[in-house]
Amino acid sequence: xxxxQRLELKQGQSLVMTPQLQQxxxxxxxxxxxxxxxxxxxxxxxxxxxxxxxxxxxxxxxxREADGxxxxxxxxxxxxxxxxxxxxxxxxxxxxxxxxxxDEGRADKEVISESHAPLTDWSRAGSGGRADGSEDFxxxxxxxxxxxxHLESQLAIAALPPHGRFIAEVLIESVDExxxxxxxxxxxxxxxxxxxxxxxxxxxxxxxxxxxxxFARDLTECLSLQLRERDRxxxxxxxxxxxxxxxxxxxxxxxCALCALDVSDVTEMIAEIRALNPKxxxxxxxxxxxxxxxxxxxxxxxxxxxxxxxxxxxxxRVLVNARYYAQVNTTARSREDKTYLTDCxxxxxxxxxxxxxxxxxxxxxxxxxxxxQDAFLTHGVRHLRPLNLRLIADAxxxxxSTVSRVTSNKYMATPRGLFELKYFFTSAIQAxxxxxxxxxxxxxxxIRELVxxxxxxxxxxxxxxxxxxxxxxxxxxxTVAKYREALRIPSSVERRRTKHLEMSAAQ
Numbered sequence: 299x300x301x302x303q304r305l306e307l308k309q310g311q312s313l314v315m316t317p318q319l320q321q322x323x324x325x326x327x328x329x330x331x332x333x334x335x336x337x338x339x340x341x342x343x344x345x346x347x348x349x350x351x352x353x354x355x356x357x358x359x360x361x362r363e364a365d366g367x368x369x370x371x372x373x374x375x376x377x378x379x380x381x382x383x384x385x386x387x388x389x390x391x392x393x394x395x396x397x398x399x400x401d402e403g404r405a406d407k408e409v410i411s412e413s414h415a416p417l418t419d420w421s422r423a424g425s426g427g428r429a430d431g432s433e434d435f436x437x438x439x440x441x442x443x444x445x446x447x448h449l450e451s452q453l454a455i456a457a458l459p460p461h462g463r464f465i466a467e468v469l470i471e472s473v474d475e476x477x478x479x480x481x482x483x484x485x486x487x488x489x490x491x492x493x494x495x496x497x498x499x500x501x502x503x504x505x506x507x508x509x510x511x512x513f514a515r516d517l518t519e520c521l522s523l524q525l526r527e528r529d530r531x532x533x534x535x536x537x538x539x540x541x542x543x544x545x546x547x548x549x550x551x552x553x554c555a556l557c558a559l560d561v562s563d564v565t566e567m568i569a570e571i572r573a574l575n576p577k578x579x580x581x582x583x584x585x586x587x588x589x590x591x592x593x594x595x596x597x598x599x600x601x602x603x604x605x606x607x608x609x610x611x612x613x614x615r616v617l618v619n620a621r622y623y624a625q626v627n628t629t630a631r632s633r634e635d636k637t638y639l640t641d642c643x644x645x646x647x648x649x650x651x652x653x654x655x656x657x658x659x660x661x662x663x664x665x666x667x668x669x670x671q672d673a674f675l676t677h678g679v680r681h682l683r684p685l686n687l688r689l690i691a692d693a694x695x696x697x698x699s700t701v702s703r704v705t706s707n708k709y710m711a712t713p714r715g716l717f718e719l720k721y722f723f724t725s726a727i728q729a730x731x732x733x734x735x736x737x738x739x740x741x742x743x744x745i746r747e748l749v750x751x752x753x754x755x756x757x758x759x760x761x762x763x764x765x766x767x768x769x770x771x772x773x774x775x776x777t778v779a780k781y782r783e784a785l786r787i788p789s790s791v792e793r794r795r796t797k798h799l800e801m802s803a804a805q
Contacts, residue, residue, distance in 0.1 A: 322652045329707035330591055330612035337614035346623050346646045350615035445582035446470060452507045465492055465500045477512040477579025509578040517576055524574045534559060538567055548796050592711035594664040604672060606665045608657055618646045663704040666693050667722050675712055682737040684726030730772045741771060742781045749787050758790040
């Protein structure tokens with residue numbers, strides 16, 4: 299067979315991941331915080347993008363009914379520009395001292411006079427102080443006290459020699475946010491060229507700092523330092539601290555034999571240990587916990603149906619300033635300038651389109667989830683239906699990967715609480731008589747309820763299987779054990795032993 303060269307034309311189809319398509323996919327799986335950061339970065343680098351400061355019209359956020367009837371989400375017009383902000387007169391912005399610090403006995407409506415602009419207006423003026431600069435509101439703010447600064451303030455008055463203070467500074471830098479010393483003393487000794495005795499003596503002084511338990515190297519040492527401060531570190535307590543695993547299991551029999559004490563004494567010692575703080579450093583300078591902000595609200599309508607509404611507060615509102623583009627484009631002379639402006643306009647238009655498409659997709663997926671799980675919203679977790687991504691994807695004519703991205707890091711606020719969208723997707727457990735399958739989450743809730751109401755008659759896993767089978771749930775014993783462990787419920791042997799010891803201690 300001879301090898302020859304020839305020229306051929308071939309036509310085919312292939313999916314090309316353009317940068318715009320990659321951006322749309324990335325926006326879809328972002329949480330509301332990640333989306334806000336991304337849009338903020340785009341606003342900084344794209345001069346044609348502007349933030350819309352006007353408040354959203356009530357009901358404009360793309361509300362949908364649970365039956366799938368969707369309302370359109372109006373996209374922002376491309377030729378709309380930001381209106382000039384009206385910050386009022388200088389007298390409106392000038393906040394007096396009495397407005398910054400109100401008397402405790404005065405009501406809120408008396409503190410803020412109607413002659414002053416509301417907080418959302420005058421806070422845009424800058425530092426928040428007076429126009430003449432006589433008041434500095436930012437100067438009254440106090441930074442949160444960090445663990446490091448708290449320890450350094452105590453080091454300033456500690457009785458340590460100069461070389462000991464230098465070692466102490468290094469040890470303070472090695473303390474994590476929980477208050478534990480994560481550095482190796484041998485490594486610090488070698489690095490500083492100090493003796494191990496000096497490091498040990500310095501550490502002993504630092505372990506007496508506030509809060510009690512700081513500079514511990516493990517949990518046992520942390521609890522020992524706190525008990526020593528309370529003068530409760532007796533020999534029996536020291537023995538108990540060596541077997542914290544038995545304390546976690548509440549193995550009172552083993553602890554009584556280990557400490558040579560009766561059940562009542564061991565129970566009191568365990569109560570003292572549980573009252574201690576295993577992470578003393580977290581009381582200083584910890585980052586504030588960010589509350590979960592729902593992406594979707596679900597409310598019950600007057601006719602009994604469920605109303606799905608997108609949370610407009612989590613949606614960045616951006617506009618494309620086409621008028622500014624037209625003005626700048628007329629003055630652009632070089633090809634590079636025109637290309638840059640064209641790219642900025644294209645990216646801005648695509649971002650606005652992607653945000654609008656993201657909002658529509660979230661509402662569409664959430665509405666179908668509500669339609670599938672309406673029994674859960676009405677009656678509770680026992681009526682949670684088995685659900686998977688394919689069922690939602692087929693119902694709304696989307697791909698499973700798209701539904702998976704929508705449900706990632708998205709939360710829904712319902713009358714029954716705040717849930718992640720992935721919470722509604724549970725595996726199915728077949729019914730005994732071949733009827734409608736049961737949700738794994740509802741079965742776990744049923745197991746939890748059985749254990750809570752078992753009383754003195756402790757239920758074994760086999761007994762729970764029998765009870766669930768009588769309720770029409772076909773489940774294996776190993777599945778019950780897996781669900782019980784996921785709920786952090788001890789085995790029947792451990793529960794029976796704990797109840798027996800508690801009854802003995804009560805007598």
